[in-house]
Amino acid sequence: MQKILNIPKEFVSEMLEGILQAYPTQLKAVDGDNQALTRADAPIAGKVGITTGGGSGHLPLFLGYVGKGLLDGVAVGDVFQSPTADQMLAVTKQVNSGAGVLYIYGNYGGDVMNFDLAAELAAAEGIRVETILGADDVASAPKGEESRRRGIAGIFFLYKVAGAAAAAGKSLDEVVAITKRAAAQTRTMGVALSPVTLPTVGHPTFEVKAGEMEIGMGIHGEPGIRKAKLETADQITTELISAIKSDLSLKSGDKVCVLMNSLGATPPEELYIMYRQVKKIFSGDGIDVARVYVGEFATSLEMAGASISVIRVDSELLGYINAPAHTPFFTQV
Amino acid sequence: MQKILNIPKEFVSEMLEGILQAYPTQLKAVDGDNQALTRADAPIAGKVGITTGGGSGHLPLFLGYVGKGLLDGVAVGDVFQSPTADQMLAVTKQVNSGAGVLYIYGNYGGDVMNFDLAAELAAAEGIRVETILGADDVASAPKGEESRRRGIAGIFFLYKVAGAAAAAGKSLDEVVAITKRAAAQTRTMGVALSPVTLPTVGHPTFEVKAGEMEIGMGIHGEPGIRKAKLETADQITTELISAIKSDLSLKSGDKVCVLMNSLGATPPEELYIMYRQVKKIFSGDGIDVARVYVGEFATSLEMAGASISVIRVDSELLGYINAPAHTPFFTQV
Amino acid sequence: MSEFSATLEKVAKALENNSKRFEELDSAAGDGDLGITAGKIAEGIRSGISLSTGDLKADLMMLGREISKSAPSTFGTLFATGFIRASGVVSNEYSPLENVQKGFKAAFEGIAARGKASIGERTLLDALAPALTALNDASDLRSSLSSAAIAARAGAKATAEMMPRHGRAGWIGERAKGLEDAGANVIAVVFEALQ
């Protein structure tokens, strides 16, 4: 296991300690629990609070998006594990300024259970909580069963839209409405080229053989839709984009934003080789790429592989995506 | 070879195509050669031009630092290979506004030869060129032989200082003086945990065995100073920081900025675990960390490993490091 | 230690004793962490016991909160939800049998609502539902718990023939067939400890 670690089971607590030491003016822990983090200046008077949460091992997901123009707080679980309802509740109370709180997180059983429970407990304390799930992974369930889809890198666009709308002073209902619209227009599809090793396990927890790939594999190793010999960048990109295009019914004249995401070990060089093909396909289809993000947005430790997320935008959504943001992990001017 | 590629020998040209398509408003190619890139708005009237160059495979090095508040242009070589003198010359001519040009690049034989030749040819065309080498790798030559040291991630601080000084309207002599001061105060030391595979080679070009590490190995696999069983994060961090501290003669009361860099596959989680220990050591020594950067700044494709760079700062250097910057790969507000 | 606390301690011990089996079943069809979860639930139960006030309603809520803190996985949260929902319906004015019947009914409904699963979808519900029927059919506490244990075990066995649709097992579909659901097994163990 080629990892730089101390005691494997302290992986998350030591990571969080390092993060809080690195950004003391930007992040703070609620009630001394480093797994319940908020913006240092939370709550922001009059602003809708936006929180997220999920397992560790996906940096910059989830905590990396807590900051100006994006999220207010995050509950952080162990590696690939949901945080507790209690942690999400603590975050909720800390970020609530009275304007209500929106939960945005990925559609995974454990997270849904915990955050629904947190929302129930928050409601009992008089805090209005709304929830929107990231469920952008086209590969994880067929059309018609969208609500079963897992959430992966496309959640970035939901954060961005919701964060910008809340920063602009929109009400909870307005933020919910625009974020739902963003969610309905967002799709992701990925490919895995290597497994990952959990620090506490010490060996890969699933298999992707050398020379092979798995299209649609989830970021925790959830089975994909096709195992095959490793294909060329153009072939892979074409397959991912085709699935997204058809699921989203993209057509000539549409405007989109694209997010090219590395799962960890795949270097940015390869993402740009893929983007070259994305741009070629979209240009051929008369689809306009209004903005592209390339890098690590939702990872799986040192997994090799990549995902492509696409959101169809109108001028309102694009305005929110283009709005400035500033967190310890993401800055946009 | 778990890489997302088309034709291996087109790796660099396809990557550059993708980059130019992603950032058409920020970057441009000189005379149609994608290996000679400058800011889209170059030359900037009255500003000292700053250029860099080096082999591919190190993103965001080198081209990722071309943009506002940082560099004006870059010559891009093949993977791990120097670009040509001609390409650097073309970039030099494009970024020169009459205020002169500063070359900042890593101390590697091929690059030095080519860029010295470029400088000679530029001088023949009446452009004043000065050169400062990044030679921050403590592991690559002993004290007293600093000029033989290789340049690695610490070059980021040289770019940052030079870029901010030039953006502030300083003359070439002034930019050279402050950047030399930055270079004299910057040290890096790294550890490699896995080899890399060049796209055209298809198998690892050197060896780092599972369960082992090599302290001080270079970003092209240049031999380090010590091969050993993989140690804990705290042990590794302590070794790297000790070497830097003694080489830089850091003492209580000093103020530093720190850059925690992943070589590619090592996830940010592990960098924060290391930073926790850096902070602990520096706190114990009475050394103040004024700013920390954590992420990928100088990589080696999918190599696992990390490096720590430290620059001792005074208020002038810190001011330049804290100045805003904006490139397609790096934004600071 | 009150009788209520002693019973809960028996449940905690049973969860620990069977954690290997839970891990095996969850490894085959899920992600293998249900053994760890069972241990964490046991911890949560003990922490709830230590905070016990003797008031059934308050104690069930406290147990639910403690379990949800120590066992945040899907199963742990559903299990905790059961206690929290039961807390809402029990009362000192009811007989022990009534409290058991009302409490498990509320737990079942709360878990079904939170997990959005239906009977027959290969989850803990498929052990809990027959147990609940058995509880309601009985006229005294002792016999109700012993027939519930038998029913829960039979329910768990029957999951081997069901297609998973929820949790991580939902992603492997057909391949889970022939094996019992891990979570349903936990429920069977719990009822066996309660009797």
Next chain:
Amino acid sequence: MSEFSATLEKVAKALENNSKRFEELDSAAGDGDLGITAGKIAEGIRSGISLSTGDLKADLMMLGREISKSAPSTFGTLFATGFIRASGVVSNEYSPLENVQKGFKAAFEGIAARGKASIGERTLLDALAPALTALNDASDLRSSLSSAAIAARAGAKATAEMMPRHGRAGWIGERAKGLEDAGANVIAVVFEALQ
């Protein structure tokens, strides 16, 4: 094709024919790319030949620029520097022997300045320096080139006993001993082709 161009073509061919050997030597002590570099220098030479004007000064400059474009590695750039510096000192007023002597002297000095290496540090200079001495000691072109070839080869052989301090081989130190320097070998091959 002029005699000058024909000679250069012989050099290009010799570089290609020996690229395997260069690769082997550079693999053992450096990064193994000197075989590729030799091929690229040959390309640069041919491209320079195709742009030839017949004016020695201009042609040498052009050759240097073309070689530096096609072979940007350390060795390629040093090789190109030799042509560019030679261009600065040759003249149509000198005899061929004088041009050869002055040109190689300037090349040697330019390469030494660019590479900051000294004699005895196991680089191409250790083949070029004895060749230059041989050129200067001779009184006619033909004999000067043949004795230079012998001297360059002897110089290359002697590098096997030197400790590398430059280029990638500089990083491996002691381990390079016993093997000839790759770049010095290229110089020997070039002089053997020139004679």
